[in-house]
Amino acid sequence: MRSVRLSRQQDMNKGTMGVGFVLVPGAGGIGTPYWQHVTHRLEDAGHHAHVVDLPGGDRDAGLPEYATLIEHAIRDCVAPVVVAQSLGGFSAVMACARVDARGLILVNAMVPEPGETPGDWWEATGAIDARVIAAKKGRYSVEFDLATYFLHDLEPEDAAGVFADPGVEADIAFGQPCDIAAWPDVPTTAVVGRDDRLFPVDFQLRLLRERVGVDATVIPGGHLLALANPGGLADAVMSLAG
Numbered sequence: 001m002r003s004v005r006l007s008r009q010q011d012m013n014k015g016t017m018g019v020g021f022v023l024v025p026g027a028g029g030i031g032t033p034y035w036q037h038v039t040h041r042l043e044d045a046g047h048h049a050h051v052v053d054l055p056g057g058d059r060d061a062g063l064p065e066y067a068t069l070i071e072h073a074i075r076d077c078v079a080p081v082v083v084a085q086s087l088g089g090f091s092a093v094m095a096c097a098r099v100d101a102r103g104l105i106l107v108n109a110m111v112p113e114p115g116e117t118p119g120d121w122w123e124a125t126g127a128i129d130a131r132v133i134a135a136k137k138g139r140y141s142v143e144f145d146l147a148t149y150f151l152h153d154l155e156p157e158d159a160a161g162v163f164a165d166p167g168v169e170a171d172i173a174f175g176q177p178c179d180i181a182a183w184p185d186v187p188t189t190a191v192v193g194r195d196d197r198l199f200p201v202d203f204q205l206r207l208l209r210e211r212v213g214v215d216a217t218v219i220p221g222g223h224l225l226a227l228a229n230p231g232g233l234a235d236a237v238m239s240l241a242g
Contacts, residue, residue: 018046018047018048018078018079019047019048019079019080019081019102019238019241020047020048020050020076020077020078020079020080020081021042021047021048021049021050021080021081021083021237021241022050022052022070022073022074022077022080022081022082022083022101023035023038023039023049023050023051023052023083023226024052024054024070024082024083024084024085024088024091024092025052025053025054025085025086025088025167026085026086026087026088026108027056027086027087027167027169028056028057028166028167028168028169029053029054029055029056029057029066029167029169030053030056030165030167031051031052031053031054032051032053033161033165034085034224034226034227035049035051035226037226037227037230037231038226038230038233038234038237039051041230041231041234041235042234042237042238045234045238047238048077048078050073050076050077050080052069052070052073054066054069054088054091056167056168056169056170056173057167057168057169057170058170059170059171059172060172061170061172062170062172062173062175062176063090063091063094063118063173063176063177063178063179064094064176064179066088066090066091066094066173067091067092067094067095067098067179068095070082070091070092070094070095071095071098071099074095074096074099074100074101075099079102080101080102081101081102081103081104081105081237081241082095082096082101082103082104082105083105083107083237084104084105084106084107084109085107085108085109085225085226086107086108086109086110086198086199086223087110087118087169087173088109089106089109089110089111089112090110090112090118090173090178092104092106092109093112093178093180093183093184094178094179094180096184096186097180097181097184100186101186102186102187102241103186103187103188103189103240103241103242104184104186104187104188104189105188105189105190105191105237105240105241106188106189106190106191106208106212106216107190107191107192107225107226107233107237108191108192108193108196108198108199108204108223108225109190110199111125111207111208111211111212112178112180112211113178113211114178114180114181114182114183115177115178115179115180116177116178117174117175117176117177117178118173118174118176119174119175125203125207126203127199127203130199130200130202130203131144131197131198131199131200131203133200134197134200134203135197138197140152140197144198146162146163146166147159147163148197149197149198149222149223150162150166150198150222150223150224151163151224152195152197152222153195153221153222153228154222154224154227154228155227158227162224162227183211183212188212188214189214189216189217189240190204190208190212190214190215190216190217191216191217191218191219191225191233191236191237191240192204192205192208192216192217192218192219193218193219193220193221193222193223193225193228193229194218194219194220194221195220195221195222195228196221196222196223196225197222197223198223199223201218204216205218217236217239217240219232219233219236220232221233
């Protein structure tokens with residue numbers, strides 16, 4: 001299992017000002033390259049970026065192990081704010097239910113209910129139907145492929161990097177429940193990509209209102225928002241963190 005990988009600023013964090021952003025990736029668990037452009041912007045603004053790499057390809061590690069790694073990162077931060085992408089929403093919520101964080105920011109995230117598994121989430125939320133309806137309206141393929149749904153708005157270099165190593169998510173996590181009794185008592189906000197093809201914007205806004213009771217900041221960009229619009233995402237999370 002890979003351990004938490006922290007930014008080069010970690011040793012300078014304690015005792016300094018700024019928010020400690022704990023950056024959690026989605027399926028596949030590859031955090032460092034995914035968050036790289038956002039990390040630089042947060043650090044340039046005087047904050048601290050702690051990237052969590054998750055063992056997505058490990059057939060023996062799933063949501064509990066992911067949540068533990070996120071907990072460790074939270075504890076290592078000053079003024080921690082957890083920022084969770086896509087599938088990372090499940091394990092981030094679990095971690096925030098166990099250890100205090102200053103805030104939780106969901107980014108194009110799977111928003112879980114207590115006890116729900118990621119595998120059940122798709123049908124329970126209507127995510128697939130929403131994706132197909134949006135694809136027909138937008139006149140792109142209803143059949144999922146990496147280029148259409150993840151790479152369509154990335155710079156060529158970033159798209160090539162994702163295509164070369166998209167990350168593998170073992171099946172184990174999809175059958176494990178979100179182990180919380182209720183939504184954690186932590187201020188929760190969200191950032192949604194206006195151009196997300198996997199989780200269309202209207203679907204995300206509805207789900208956030210129904211399950212968490214929050215509205216979202218909508219910015220340009222698709223599902224891989226930290227690569228598609230890193231400046232907009234960095235600005236959004238800094239604003240929401242206060």
